Amino acid sequence: MPTTRVTLASNSNQSQKTPLLIPDSASLDPNASPSCYSLVIKTAQSKLRLRKAQRVFVHGGQELTRQKDWEHLLEDDVVLLVSVGEESQVEGDKGRKIAENLRGLEGVWRTQKARETWLGHAEVTASYSAGEEWDAALGTIGAGNHFAELQVVEDSVMCKPTSATEASQHELHESDTHISASDIRAARLAVQARKVVDIYHNNVQVTTTWPPSLKPDENNGEFSSRLADLWIEAPQKYYIHRKGAAPTHDPLTYIPLSILPLPGSRATPTLILHPTFSATNAHGKTNALSLAHGAGRALSRAKAASYIAEKYAGKTEDLLRGDFVKADKRGNKLFGGDNAGGRNVHGACWVVCEEKQLVWEEAPEAYKDLWDVGEDLLKKGCAERLGWCRGRVSYKVRKE
Numbered sequence: 001m002p003t004t005r006v007t008l009a010s011n012s013n014q015s016q017k018t019p020l021l022i023p024d025s026a027s028l029d030p031n032a033s034p035s036c037y038s039l040v041i042k043t044a045q046s047k048l049r050l051r052k053a054q055r056v057f058v059h060g061g062q063e064l065t066r067q068k069d070w071e072h073l074l075e076d077d078v079v080l081l082v083s084v085g086e087e088s089q090v091e092g093d094k095g096r097k098i099a100e101n102l103r104g105l106e107g108v109w110r111t112q113k114a115r116e117t118w119l120g121h122a123e124v125t126a127s128y129s130a131g132e133e134w135d136a137a138l139g140t141i142g143a144g145n146h147f148a149e150l151q152v153v154e155d156s157v158m159c160k161p162t163s164a165t166e167a168s169q170h171e172l173h174e175s176d177t178h179i180s181a182s183d184i185r186a187a188r189l190a191v192q193a194r195k196v197v198d199i200y201h202n203n204v205q206v207t208t209t210w211p212p213s214l215k216p217d218e219n220n221g222e223f224s225s226r227l228a229d230l231w232i233e234a235p236q237k238y239y240i241h242r243k244g245a246a247p248t249h250d251p252l253t254y255i256p257l258s259i260l261p262l263p264g265s266r267a268t269p270t271l272i273l274h275p276t277f278s279a280t281n282a283h284g285k286t287n288a289l290s291l292a293h294g295a296g297r298a299l300s301r302a303k304a305a306s307y308i309a310e311k312y313a314g315k316t317e318d319l320l321r322g323d324f325v326k327a328d329k330r331g332n333k334l335f336g337g338d339n340a341g342g343r344n345v346h347g348a349c350w351v352v353c354e355e356k357q358l359v360w361e362e363a364p365e366a367y368k369d370l371w372d373v374g375e376d377l378l379k380k381g382c383a384e385r386l387g388w389c390r391g392r393v394s395y396k397v398r399k400e
């Protein structure tokens with residue numbers, strides 16, 4: 001019987017593979033029975049142990065959904081990547097399309113009049129306008145190395161039940177001792193509820209108490225009394241100058257942030273941290289009410305530019321592709337196989353960056369290991385990890 005010889009691989013762990021001979025009798029119409037699609041799914045379930053196998057892709061991100069995809073892409077020796085639906089709407093080809101169509105984030109937002117109106121403060125009839133030159137940055141992603149990223153919350157969010165409770169205000173009971181599906185859902189909701197998460201950083205904050213007190217009602221009074229031990233009595237101004245760090249509180253209200261993202265690079269996840277305040281970190285004093293605002297550079301911009309330009313000579317354009325993901329600097333592209341959770345670097349971002357120099361300077365290899373940085377913060381009692389998100393489209397700059 002004539003057959004087509006293909007290899008099936010798990011989309012999230014592509015070293016996990018199995019051969020499959022598809023008989024010509026199998027229909028190319030995915031809705032027929034038996035179809036090439038149903039055979040692929042069944043084989044992935046039994047041989048790759050992907051119980052929830054549901055989507056089939058080829059390298060490059062194109063998904064085989066319609067009969068004509070199967071007609072066009074099914075051939076001898078093709079590798080079919082089978083996923084359990086971990087992708088989001090911005091996965092694969094969609095990510096590429098979004099990246100292609102996304103533009104103007106660095107361009108001015110509305111008119112100066114509209115910006116001034118937005119910056120006005122009706123109650124105190126004051127305006128925070130700083131003049132046209134500066135207001136022009138309002139509503140843009142900013143300049144320099146700023147970026148905006150579309151990310152998805154990964155399914156495998158792990159969290160402590162108490163963190164999930166605080167973060168999401170979901171009705172989870174603090175006495176829960178195991179991580180349940182509802183905890184995971186709660187952590188996801190916490191992140192998703194704030195669909196746009198900005199990261200304050202490099203700011204100067206003025207405070208008159210050190211450390212600032214938290215609202216007693218948030219801590220049943222107990223926390224405030226412990227903080228009192230640390231208070232410096234005389235009210236005077238203290239300045240917290242952050243460079244490479246983000247505040248653990250909303251700088252205006254002093255209310256602790258429920259989540260604080262810790263980005264790694266355009267190809268690695270963003271950890272979702274929950275700042276903590278306990279005796280271990282002297283209620284935030286140890287870390288100056290701040291957390292790292294990113295993994296941070298491992299290579300200077302100059303070193304990264306020359307190293308990456310040489311390493312990927314002639315392939316700079318490929319570095320912008322979401323399907324051109326190289327192993328991280330430890331070589332652990334699929335670190336730990338299926339149990340790696342967010343550690344693998346599968347499925348990176350489609351990047352919009354029309355400045356070659358920046359593409360090289362901000363390559364994933366130029367940054368420290370996000371997981372190590374995150375782990376240090378956890379070990380010092382400065383934060384808990386609620387989960388992580390994965391970038392799908394990263395917008396840096398267009399030259400338009």
Ligand SMILES: Nc1nc2c(ncn2[C@@H]2O[C@H](COP(=O)(O)O)[C@@H](O)[C@H]2O)c(=O)[nH]1
Pocket residue numbers: 145147149263264265266267269270293294295296297362367391394
């Ligand atoms: N998710 C992404 N994270 C990135 C990217 N480029 C850099 N980074 C991380 O962000 C912090 C902050 O950047 P900085 O330039 O202001 O220091 C940095 O420490 C990196 O770890 C990216 O494209 N996507």
Ligand SMILES: [Mn+2]
Pocket residue numbers: 244
């Ligand atoms: Mn920085």
